[in-house]
Amino acid sequence: MSENTERPRGEMVTFSLNGSYVQADPKWSLLEAMQFYGLNIPTLCHDEGLTPYGTCRLCVVEIGKGDRSKLVASCMHPVREGLEVRSHSSRVMKTRKMIMELLVARCPSSKKLQDMASMMELKEVRFEPANDDCILCGLCVRMCEEQMAAKAIGFAGRGTDRYITTPFDMTSDECRKCGACMYICPVCELRCQGPQAETTLCSGCINTEPVCAEKYDDATCFMVPCLSCVKGPMDVK
Protein backbone atom coordinates (compact mmCIF):
# COMPACT_ATOMS: atom_id res chain seq x y z
CA MET A 1 0.00 0.00 0.00
CA SER A 2 1.10 3.54 -0.61
CA GLU A 3 2.03 5.74 2.29
CA ASN A 4 -0.98 7.99 1.75
CA THR A 5 -3.46 5.36 2.81
CA GLU A 6 -1.60 4.77 6.07
CA ARG A 7 -3.06 6.53 9.01
CA PRO A 8 -0.70 8.83 10.86
CA ARG A 9 0.40 7.31 14.15
CA GLY A 10 -0.99 10.21 16.13
CA GLU A 11 -4.53 9.23 15.27
CA MET A 12 -4.32 5.88 16.99
CA VAL A 13 -5.39 5.47 20.59
CA THR A 14 -3.48 3.36 23.06
CA PHE A 15 -5.24 1.27 25.64
CA SER A 16 -4.44 -1.65 27.89
CA LEU A 17 -5.76 -5.03 26.77
CA ASN A 18 -5.27 -7.80 29.32
CA GLY A 19 -2.30 -5.93 30.75
CA SER A 20 -0.44 -5.19 27.53
CA TYR A 21 -0.60 -1.85 25.78
CA VAL A 22 -2.05 -1.98 22.28
CA GLN A 23 -3.03 0.58 19.68
CA ALA A 24 -6.28 0.82 17.83
CA ASP A 25 -8.18 2.99 15.41
CA PRO A 26 -10.46 5.32 17.43
CA LYS A 27 -13.36 4.39 15.15
CA TRP A 28 -13.20 0.76 16.23
CA SER A 29 -15.35 -0.80 18.85
CA LEU A 30 -13.59 -2.73 21.61
CA LEU A 31 -14.73 -5.96 20.01
CA GLU A 32 -13.18 -5.05 16.66
CA ALA A 33 -9.93 -4.12 18.37
CA MET A 34 -9.84 -7.37 20.33
CA GLN A 35 -10.58 -9.40 17.21
CA PHE A 36 -7.82 -7.50 15.41
CA TYR A 37 -5.40 -8.63 18.11
CA GLY A 38 -6.58 -12.19 17.68
CA LEU A 39 -8.67 -12.67 20.78
CA ASN A 40 -11.53 -15.08 20.47
CA ILE A 41 -14.55 -13.33 21.95
CA PRO A 42 -17.85 -15.21 21.78
CA THR A 43 -20.62 -13.24 20.07
CA LEU A 44 -24.09 -14.03 18.87
CA CYS A 45 -25.71 -10.79 17.80
CA HIS A 46 -22.63 -9.37 16.09
CA ASP A 47 -22.00 -9.55 12.36
CA GLU A 48 -19.41 -7.65 10.39
CA GLY A 49 -21.89 -6.48 7.77
CA LEU A 50 -24.47 -5.17 10.23
CA THR A 51 -24.57 -2.35 12.75
CA PRO A 52 -23.76 -3.52 16.28
CA TYR A 53 -26.79 -4.03 18.44
CA GLY A 54 -25.51 -5.17 21.85
CA THR A 55 -28.31 -7.53 22.78
CA CYS A 56 -26.70 -10.92 23.37
CA ARG A 57 -24.18 -9.51 25.89
CA LEU A 58 -21.85 -12.47 25.32
CA CYS A 59 -19.03 -10.13 24.31
CA VAL A 60 -18.90 -8.47 27.74
CA VAL A 61 -15.50 -7.29 28.91
CA GLU A 62 -14.38 -5.66 32.13
CA ILE A 63 -13.14 -2.09 31.88
CA GLY A 64 -11.63 0.16 34.55
CA LYS A 65 -9.64 -0.91 37.53
CA GLY A 66 -10.28 -2.26 40.99
CA ASP A 67 -13.62 -1.45 42.60
CA ARG A 68 -14.55 0.88 39.80
CA SER A 69 -14.39 -1.75 37.09
CA LYS A 70 -17.57 -2.47 35.19
CA LEU A 71 -18.83 -4.83 32.55
CA VAL A 72 -19.66 -3.45 29.13
CA ALA A 73 -20.72 -5.03 25.85
CA SER A 74 -17.54 -4.67 23.81
CA CYS A 75 -19.37 -4.55 20.48
CA MET A 76 -21.00 -1.26 21.46
CA HIS A 77 -18.14 0.29 23.43
CA PRO A 78 -15.67 2.49 21.52
CA VAL A 79 -11.95 2.20 22.14
CA ARG A 80 -10.67 5.09 24.18
CA GLU A 81 -7.28 6.38 25.16
CA GLY A 82 -6.05 4.82 28.40
CA LEU A 83 -8.87 2.29 28.73
CA GLU A 84 -8.08 -0.77 30.85
CA VAL A 85 -9.74 -3.78 29.30
CA ARG A 86 -9.80 -7.33 30.60
CA SER A 87 -11.41 -9.71 28.14
CA HIS A 88 -11.11 -12.97 30.07
CA SER A 89 -11.05 -12.06 33.77
CA SER A 90 -12.85 -14.40 36.15
CA ARG A 91 -15.72 -11.92 36.51
CA VAL A 92 -16.14 -11.76 32.74
CA MET A 93 -16.00 -15.53 32.35
CA LYS A 94 -18.55 -16.02 35.12
CA THR A 95 -20.91 -13.51 33.52
CA ARG A 96 -20.50 -15.00 30.05
CA LYS A 97 -21.24 -18.47 31.37
CA MET A 98 -24.38 -17.22 33.08
CA ILE A 99 -25.58 -15.50 29.92
CA MET A 100 -24.82 -18.64 27.92
CA GLU A 101 -26.75 -20.72 30.45
CA LEU A 102 -29.78 -18.45 30.08
CA LEU A 103 -29.56 -18.53 26.29
CA VAL A 104 -29.29 -22.32 26.17
CA ALA A 105 -32.24 -22.60 28.55
CA ARG A 106 -34.24 -20.43 26.20
CA CYS A 107 -33.37 -22.27 22.99
CA PRO A 108 -31.89 -25.70 23.85
CA SER A 109 -32.54 -26.94 20.31
CA SER A 110 -29.95 -24.64 18.69
CA LYS A 111 -26.70 -26.26 17.59
CA LYS A 112 -24.88 -22.96 17.54
CA LEU A 113 -25.79 -22.19 21.15
CA GLN A 114 -24.89 -25.73 22.22
CA ASP A 115 -21.50 -25.51 20.49
CA MET A 116 -20.76 -22.19 22.15
CA ALA A 117 -21.79 -23.61 25.50
CA SER A 118 -19.36 -26.48 24.96
CA MET A 119 -16.58 -24.06 24.07
CA MET A 120 -17.24 -22.24 27.33
CA GLU A 121 -17.20 -25.53 29.24
CA LEU A 122 -20.73 -25.00 30.46
CA LYS A 123 -21.52 -28.06 32.60
CA GLU A 124 -25.14 -27.59 33.57
CA VAL A 125 -28.19 -25.49 32.88
CA ARG A 126 -29.99 -24.66 36.10
CA PHE A 127 -33.00 -23.06 34.46
CA GLU A 128 -36.22 -24.57 33.23
CA PRO A 129 -35.85 -25.02 29.45
CA ALA A 130 -38.20 -22.65 27.64
CA ASN A 131 -37.86 -24.44 24.26
CA ASP A 132 -38.32 -21.14 22.48
CA ASP A 133 -37.17 -20.58 18.91
CA CYS A 134 -35.87 -17.01 19.17
CA ILE A 135 -33.33 -15.27 21.35
CA LEU A 136 -34.31 -11.79 20.08
CA CYS A 137 -30.76 -11.09 18.90
CA GLY A 138 -32.17 -8.94 16.08
CA LEU A 139 -29.79 -10.33 13.45
CA CYS A 140 -32.64 -11.12 11.05
CA VAL A 141 -34.20 -7.70 11.55
CA ARG A 142 -30.92 -5.92 10.79
CA MET A 143 -30.16 -8.28 7.91
CA CYS A 144 -33.55 -7.57 6.35
CA GLU A 145 -33.17 -3.84 6.76
CA GLU A 146 -29.50 -3.21 6.10
CA GLN A 147 -28.38 -5.85 3.63
CA MET A 148 -31.61 -6.79 1.89
CA ALA A 149 -33.17 -3.29 2.10
CA ALA A 150 -36.57 -4.90 2.51
CA LYS A 151 -37.58 -3.82 6.03
CA ALA A 152 -40.14 -6.57 6.06
CA ILE A 153 -39.66 -7.88 9.59
CA GLY A 154 -39.19 -6.15 12.91
CA PHE A 155 -39.80 -6.29 16.63
CA ALA A 156 -43.29 -6.01 18.04
CA GLY A 157 -44.56 -5.92 21.58
CA ARG A 158 -42.57 -5.10 24.66
CA GLY A 159 -40.68 -6.77 27.47
CA THR A 160 -41.38 -10.47 27.85
CA ASP A 161 -43.95 -10.24 25.05
CA ARG A 162 -41.45 -8.96 22.50
CA TYR A 163 -41.33 -10.99 19.33
CA ILE A 164 -40.26 -10.72 15.71
CA THR A 165 -42.96 -10.41 13.11
CA THR A 166 -44.21 -8.78 9.94
CA PRO A 167 -46.69 -5.87 10.15
CA PHE A 168 -50.04 -7.09 11.55
CA ASP A 169 -48.57 -10.62 11.72
CA MET A 170 -49.53 -11.15 8.09
CA THR A 171 -47.57 -12.03 4.97
CA SER A 172 -45.74 -8.89 4.02
CA ASP A 173 -45.58 -7.41 0.53
CA GLU A 174 -42.09 -6.14 1.31
CA CYS A 175 -40.81 -9.67 1.96
CA ARG A 176 -39.16 -11.17 -1.12
CA LYS A 177 -38.72 -14.49 0.64
CA CYS A 178 -34.97 -14.21 0.12
CA GLY A 179 -34.28 -16.30 3.22
CA ALA A 180 -31.50 -14.05 4.51
CA CYS A 181 -33.18 -13.95 7.93
CA MET A 182 -33.03 -17.74 8.16
CA TYR A 183 -29.47 -17.79 6.86
CA ILE A 184 -28.23 -15.51 9.62
CA CYS A 185 -30.41 -16.85 12.44
CA PRO A 186 -28.24 -18.47 15.13
CA VAL A 187 -30.98 -20.68 16.52
CA CYS A 188 -32.54 -22.07 13.36
CA GLU A 189 -29.97 -24.86 13.03
CA LEU A 190 -31.08 -27.91 14.99
CA ARG A 191 -28.68 -29.68 17.32
CA CYS A 192 -27.33 -33.09 16.38
CA GLN A 193 -29.90 -35.07 18.39
CA GLY A 194 -32.73 -33.27 16.64
CA PRO A 195 -35.49 -31.22 18.23
CA GLN A 196 -36.56 -33.88 20.69
CA ALA A 197 -33.32 -34.12 22.65
CA GLU A 198 -33.69 -35.42 26.20
CA THR A 199 -31.30 -33.06 27.92
CA THR A 200 -31.22 -29.29 27.95
CA LEU A 201 -27.47 -29.23 27.52
CA CYS A 202 -26.10 -31.28 24.68
CA SER A 203 -22.67 -32.07 26.17
CA GLY A 204 -21.92 -34.07 23.05
CA CYS A 205 -18.70 -32.25 22.26
CA ILE A 206 -17.98 -30.95 25.74
CA ASN A 207 -14.54 -31.56 27.15
CA THR A 208 -13.19 -33.22 24.05
CA GLU A 209 -10.32 -30.78 24.42
CA PRO A 210 -8.29 -31.34 27.55
CA VAL A 211 -8.91 -28.66 30.10
CA CYS A 212 -5.83 -26.49 30.20
CA ALA A 213 -3.99 -24.96 33.13
CA GLU A 214 -5.95 -23.06 35.75
CA LYS A 215 -7.28 -19.71 34.76
CA TYR A 216 -5.87 -16.74 36.57
CA ASP A 217 -7.84 -13.68 37.44
CA ASP A 218 -6.72 -11.57 34.52
CA ALA A 219 -5.18 -14.02 32.12
CA THR A 220 -6.19 -17.18 30.40
CA CYS A 221 -4.57 -19.54 27.91
CA PHE A 222 -5.73 -18.80 24.39
CA MET A 223 -4.21 -21.84 22.68
CA VAL A 224 -6.93 -23.83 20.92
CA PRO A 225 -6.19 -26.69 20.82
CA CYS A 226 -3.92 -26.60 23.80
CA LEU A 227 -0.32 -27.31 22.85
CA SER A 228 1.69 -26.46 25.91
CA CYS A 229 0.27 -28.38 28.81
CA VAL A 230 -1.72 -31.34 27.49
CA LYS A 231 -2.84 -33.58 30.29
CA GLY A 232 -3.42 -37.29 30.07
CA PRO A 233 -6.70 -38.79 28.83
CA MET A 234 -7.72 -39.54 32.42
CA ASP A 235 -8.05 -35.81 33.04
CA VAL A 236 -10.63 -35.56 30.31
CA LYS A 237 -14.08 -36.14 31.69
Next chain:
Amino acid sequence: MTVDESKLDSIIDKHDVEEGSLIPILQDIQTEYSYLPKEALEHVSQRLNIPMVQIFGVATFFKAFSLKPKGKNQIHVCMGTACHVRGAKNVLENLERELGIKAGDTTDDGEYTLETVNCVGACALGPVVVNNEKHHGQMTPIKVESLLSTKPV
Protein backbone atom coordinates in the same frame (compact mmCIF):
# COMPACT_ATOMS: atom_id res chain seq x y z
CA MET B 1 -64.20 1.02 8.76
CA THR B 2 -63.18 3.27 5.93
CA VAL B 3 -60.55 5.84 6.62
CA ASP B 4 -60.86 9.31 5.18
CA GLU B 5 -57.49 10.16 3.68
CA SER B 6 -58.04 13.91 3.68
CA LYS B 7 -58.79 13.77 7.40
CA LEU B 8 -55.59 11.76 7.91
CA ASP B 9 -53.62 14.25 5.85
CA SER B 10 -54.89 17.13 7.96
CA ILE B 11 -53.75 15.24 11.10
CA ILE B 12 -50.34 14.55 9.59
CA ASP B 13 -49.90 18.12 8.31
CA LYS B 14 -50.38 19.46 11.84
CA HIS B 15 -46.98 17.93 12.61
CA ASP B 16 -43.63 18.07 10.87
CA VAL B 17 -43.66 15.40 8.20
CA GLU B 18 -40.64 13.51 9.51
CA GLU B 19 -39.77 10.33 11.35
CA GLY B 20 -39.78 11.99 14.79
CA SER B 21 -43.44 12.96 14.49
CA LEU B 22 -44.61 9.37 14.32
CA ILE B 23 -45.78 9.09 17.92
CA PRO B 24 -47.67 12.42 18.06
CA ILE B 25 -49.39 11.54 14.76
CA LEU B 26 -50.34 8.09 16.03
CA GLN B 27 -51.68 9.69 19.23
CA ASP B 28 -53.90 12.02 17.20
CA ILE B 29 -55.17 9.14 15.07
CA GLN B 30 -55.85 7.16 18.22
CA THR B 31 -57.90 10.09 19.64
CA GLU B 32 -59.78 10.48 16.35
CA TYR B 33 -60.73 6.86 15.76
CA SER B 34 -60.24 5.48 19.31
CA TYR B 35 -57.87 2.95 17.72
CA LEU B 36 -55.28 2.74 14.96
CA PRO B 37 -56.95 1.51 11.75
CA LYS B 38 -54.67 -0.51 9.51
CA GLU B 39 -55.40 1.69 6.47
CA ALA B 40 -54.47 4.78 8.48
CA LEU B 41 -51.12 3.26 9.45
CA GLU B 42 -50.43 2.40 5.83
CA HIS B 43 -51.14 5.98 4.84
CA VAL B 44 -48.85 7.29 7.59
CA SER B 45 -46.16 4.87 6.42
CA GLN B 46 -46.32 6.32 2.91
CA ARG B 47 -46.47 9.94 3.98
CA LEU B 48 -43.62 9.78 6.51
CA ASN B 49 -41.62 7.24 4.53
CA ILE B 50 -41.31 4.97 7.54
CA PRO B 51 -41.40 1.19 7.00
CA MET B 52 -44.69 -0.37 8.03
CA VAL B 53 -42.95 -2.78 10.38
CA GLN B 54 -41.48 0.09 12.38
CA ILE B 55 -44.90 1.69 12.82
CA PHE B 56 -46.30 -1.67 13.85
CA GLY B 57 -43.49 -2.02 16.39
CA VAL B 58 -44.26 1.39 17.89
CA ALA B 59 -48.00 0.73 17.89
CA THR B 60 -47.57 -2.58 19.74
CA PHE B 61 -44.90 -1.23 22.10
CA PHE B 62 -47.00 1.46 23.77
CA LYS B 63 -50.08 0.53 25.74
CA ALA B 64 -51.64 3.88 24.79
CA PHE B 65 -52.09 2.61 21.24
CA SER B 66 -54.62 0.00 20.29
CA LEU B 67 -55.00 -1.86 17.03
CA LYS B 68 -58.48 -3.00 17.92
CA PRO B 69 -61.48 -0.62 18.10
CA LYS B 70 -62.27 0.48 21.63
CA GLY B 71 -65.67 0.94 23.26
CA LYS B 72 -67.39 4.26 23.87
CA ASN B 73 -66.89 3.92 27.62
CA GLN B 74 -63.45 2.97 28.81
CA ILE B 75 -63.24 1.42 32.22
CA HIS B 76 -59.83 1.06 33.83
CA VAL B 77 -59.53 -1.01 36.97
CA CYS B 78 -56.44 -0.24 39.03
CA MET B 79 -54.52 -3.39 39.94
CA GLY B 80 -51.71 -1.62 41.78
CA THR B 81 -50.44 -2.94 45.10
CA ALA B 82 -52.67 -0.80 47.31
CA CYS B 83 -55.79 -1.48 45.24
CA HIS B 84 -54.88 -5.15 44.98
CA VAL B 85 -54.70 -5.69 48.76
CA ARG B 86 -58.02 -3.93 49.17
CA GLY B 87 -59.81 -6.21 46.78
CA ALA B 88 -59.37 -4.86 43.25
CA LYS B 89 -59.45 -8.44 42.00
CA ASN B 90 -63.03 -8.91 43.18
CA VAL B 91 -64.04 -5.59 41.63
CA LEU B 92 -62.51 -6.65 38.31
CA GLU B 93 -64.14 -10.07 38.45
CA ASN B 94 -67.55 -8.55 39.03
CA LEU B 95 -67.04 -6.09 36.17
CA GLU B 96 -66.01 -8.94 33.90
CA ARG B 97 -69.10 -10.88 34.89
CA GLU B 98 -71.43 -7.91 34.47
CA LEU B 99 -70.07 -6.98 31.06
CA GLY B 100 -69.49 -10.54 29.93
CA ILE B 101 -65.95 -9.79 28.73
CA LYS B 102 -62.43 -10.35 29.99
CA ALA B 103 -60.03 -7.57 30.92
CA GLY B 104 -58.59 -6.05 27.73
CA ASP B 105 -61.69 -6.77 25.63
CA THR B 106 -64.56 -4.69 24.29
CA THR B 107 -68.22 -5.62 24.50
CA ASP B 108 -69.86 -6.74 21.26
CA ASP B 109 -72.12 -3.68 21.11
CA GLY B 110 -69.03 -1.43 21.31
CA GLU B 111 -70.20 0.27 24.51
CA TYR B 112 -67.55 -0.76 27.03
CA THR B 113 -63.84 -1.50 27.01
CA LEU B 114 -62.50 -3.02 30.19
CA GLU B 115 -58.82 -2.71 30.99
CA THR B 116 -56.51 -3.12 33.93
CA VAL B 117 -53.91 -0.52 34.83
CA ASN B 118 -51.10 -0.81 37.31
CA CYS B 119 -51.45 2.41 39.31
CA VAL B 120 -53.47 5.56 38.85
CA GLY B 121 -51.74 7.40 41.70
CA ALA B 122 -54.67 7.49 44.08
CA CYS B 123 -53.67 4.67 46.39
CA ALA B 124 -55.44 6.12 49.44
CA LEU B 125 -58.75 5.73 47.60
CA GLY B 126 -58.16 2.10 46.59
CA PRO B 127 -59.62 0.12 44.99
CA VAL B 128 -59.89 2.69 42.21
CA VAL B 129 -61.91 2.33 39.01
CA VAL B 130 -61.49 4.97 36.33
CA ASN B 131 -64.58 5.34 34.17
CA ASN B 132 -64.02 7.66 31.22
CA GLU B 133 -61.21 9.48 33.00
CA LYS B 134 -63.39 10.02 36.09
CA HIS B 135 -61.91 8.40 39.20
CA HIS B 136 -64.12 6.40 41.53
CA GLY B 137 -62.51 5.48 44.83
CA GLN B 138 -63.20 2.77 47.42
CA MET B 139 -65.00 0.59 44.93
CA THR B 140 -66.67 -2.65 45.90
CA PRO B 141 -68.10 -5.31 43.60
CA ILE B 142 -71.60 -3.97 44.44
CA LYS B 143 -70.78 -0.31 43.83
CA VAL B 144 -69.36 -1.18 40.43
CA GLU B 145 -72.79 -2.23 39.19
CA SER B 146 -74.24 1.22 39.87
CA LEU B 147 -71.32 2.62 37.90
CA LEU B 148 -72.50 0.71 34.85
CA SER B 149 -76.19 1.59 35.25
CA THR B 150 -75.57 5.35 35.38
CA LYS B 151 -74.18 5.71 31.91
CA PRO B 152 -72.09 8.77 31.34
CA VAL B 153 -72.32 10.64 28.03
